[in-house]
Amino acid sequence: MTADRPMIATAPRRLLAVILAAFAALISGAVMFAAPAGAATDDIATDCMPDASTTCVSPIVLDEEHDPVPGVEVTIAGEGFEAVVTTTDEGPVSVTVPVRGTYTLTVNTDTLPADTHADPAEREVRAQTGSTARGAFTVGTGPAPSPEQTESETSAPAGDAGPGAEGAEGLVENDVNVSSFPSFGQIWQQVGSGLRFGLLLALASVGLSLIFGTTGISSFSHGEQVVIGAMGGFLLINRAGLPIWVAALLIIVIGGLTGLLQDVAIWRPLRRRGTPAAQLMLVTIGLSLALQYVLQWIEAGSMRIITSNPIPTTIAGITLSRASWISMAVALVVIIAIAVLLTKTRIGRAIRAVADNRALASATGIDPDAVVRIVWVSATGLAALAGLLIGISFGSFTWNLGVQLLLLMFAAVTLGGLGTAYGALVGSILIGLVVELAGLVIPSDVRYATALLILILVLLIRPQGILGSRERIG
Amino acid sequence: MEELLRVLTLALGELLAPATAAYALAAIGLNVHFGYTGLLNVGQAGFMLLGAYGFGISTIAGAPFWLALLVAMAAGTLFAVVLGLPTLKLRGDYLAIVTISAAEIIRMLGRSTLFDAQTGGSAGLRGGDYKGSFQDLSFLPDGRTMIGPLEYLNNGSDSWWTRLFAWSLVVLALLVVWLLTRSPWGRVLKGVREDEDAVRALGKSVYSYKMQALILGGVLGALAGIIYVLPGAIAPDAMGRTMTFWVWTVMLLGGAATLFGPVLGSMLFFFVYMIVRAGMRTDLMEFLPIPAKNVDHVAGVLVGVTLMLIVIFRPQGILGNKKELALDAR
Secondary structure, eight states: OOOTTOOOOOOOOHHHHHHHHHHHHHHHHOOOOOOOOOOOOOOOOOOOOTTOOOOOEEEEEEETTSOOOTTTTEEEETTEEEEEEEOOOTTTOOOSSSSOOOEEEEEEGSSTTTTTEEEESSEEEEEEEEEEEEEEEEEESSSSSOOOOOOOOOOOOOTGGGGGSOOOSSBOOOOOOOOOHHHHHHHHHHHHHHHHHHHHHHHHHHHHHHHHHHHOOOTTTTHHHHHHHHHIIIIIIIISSSHHHHHHHHHHHHHHHHHHHHHHIIIIIHHTTTHHHHHHHHHHHHHHHHHHHHHHHHSSSOEESSOOOOOOEEEEEEEEEEEHHHHHHHHHHHHHHHHHHHHHSSHHHHHHHHHHHHHHHHTTTOHHHHHHHHHHHHHHHHHHHHHHHHHHHTTTTTTTHHHHHHHHHHHHHHHOOTTTTHHHHHHHHHHHHHHHHHHHOGGGGGGHHHHHHHHHHHHHHHHHTOOOOOOGGO | OOHHHHHHHHHHHHHHHHHHHHHHHHHHHHHHIIIOOOOOOOHHHHHHHHHHHHHHHHTTTTTHHHHHHHHHHHHHHHHHHHHHHHHTOHHHHHHHOOOHHHHHHHHHHHHHHHTTTOOOGGGGOHHHHHHHHHHHOOSOOOEEEEEEEEEEEEETTTBBBHHHHHHHHHHHHHHHHHHHHTTTHHHHHHHHHHOOOHHHHHHEEEEEEEHHHHHHHHHHHHHHHHHHHHHSOBGGGGGHHHHHHHHHHHHHHTTSSSSSHHHHHHHHHHHHHHHOOOOOOOOTTTTOOOOOHHHHHHHHHHHHHHHHHHEEETTTTTTTTTTOOOOOOO
């Protein structure tokens, strides 16, 4: 922090421009506001096999000897879905639910055998894609005990984060069996999931790394840029019914436009003033905050881009949905294209030159301003594409997806080497693999924590990352 | 007119609300990090959540109030050390990246099924389970008291006693920070912020000073977490990234590197925030095309835009000195 840095000039016109642009960027990312979707209750099959894209809920009613009790009606309700199933004595029944989320299972006490009660009578389960959420009830003899004394709670203080409260995780899928030692088949399947996650993550984090390399900003709003793409998919494909390819192109363009707008209205004027990177980072925090609320404003619940049932496809012993394989192929092609672009074309070389040494690049006739603008546009465009592909491959997502991805992207970019494009690719694939494989040995809802562990270890052992150079970190 | 008075009373209530005190205290801690030392901590909510858990879980386990308070402070210290060890020798961005990730991980672990027995999972901990030892400390007589337009119970969750305790803690923190920053120790901190190499040349260990600042601010954050959950419950999802960003807004609004900036920032922030939210719901604002259910979203967007504008146009905030705060933290 030096006191002799150029003073910040304040011009009212610029203020207005920034406010307008901030709003325009937000709104253009939002595309449109549509009415919430009605709760759709599909036909209910009582036999659900979880796969990469199916979510099952299964109530289990057992007597005191742990034998199934037949003929008990259980209501499954939640996420706009409701169904009543009747238990059989042949084993647990399960129901396909449309989206992952929290479901309440309620035992219809009238259908219980005489003079018995269910313990508990109501149970909440969290259903995750690719697994069966089981809710077990024990039927005991005698009347139900009086419910636990619950104390009424004063509501959270008025300053509570309110709608900003972080909800369930942005995306959760493939809950694999944790209890036993994983078999080779399970590991191989998770390697496949890890590669998928890694490739899609790479698509998003290349932009983050390029932005850091050319401007020095750790962009905290990059997670929201990814969600803009996913939400664009939800609005254009699910709501408006556009063909996927048309929508994908539109989403890339819209994503890129948000980057262009931001550069024109915010980043370029601030560059001209010589605003330090730390200050720019705080601006991205503000942007991230504003974008989060815009995204929740549009849709606060869980979203699906493609509503039809995914088609499981097995390649080399790995079963993923067909959409996932296509997404992986698209991501791979785009990543190779980026690599070729960065090494073979003038623009790509210019980007790398500016990232390497801005002053030197400027001296050789490269216009750093133009390069940075190209970087912002392509980074946000790629982020939007990544968001679309992630939203399609993982089934469903919420507005809160951004923070989770941001964490993983930061870990990936740091692991690979902050500011290097290839480092982001390598780091993302590694993080994707580690996170998915970690799901084999630890509960899947904390597997993202492994990314932080890697982040801290990398910083302790090799802070420049795998492909980074020593002088960047100091 | 009656409507206006109601909004104004609500907003006045926010000035003294425990949450306002919690944010003020968290911002005082962040001010030690960022304002005085130049550390970019983007995970203050993680410190707060850890403090809340430390207090809540140890109280439920049977610890007396003061011990629970110490447990929370120890949790904040430990968190600061774990985050500081790998990052404080590197450039400021790394601390930012690690803190935001770590705060998110704390929230994730808190709401996961792994520690369900201790943290209550995503449902959190009920306030009634851990508030008893705090409320027993109250020396106020039972009943209600009205001061000006504000009326609360003397004892209980959302009470005068909670407010008294919360703001006493804030005053105590202000005193500590004031004494420390005008001491030789505080001058070294500012030196670290201004020019690390110069401080190093004087034979001081920059790393150790940064670590001490990170711990001090983190402990204040943990205490703020306790205040935040005393009137309500511990809900991990309410103490995520958004909360961190709000603490930043509060601190930058009042003025980083100033003693009273965080307190002023917090009071002003929640006063205006309540006026905006309650105001948009009144009949006077019917011409605005904003449905009542989206008022909070609009207010949230405004907070984000405000943060951007403060950082761009007035990084020193209301009370700050522009020359002192050039915001080029390392």
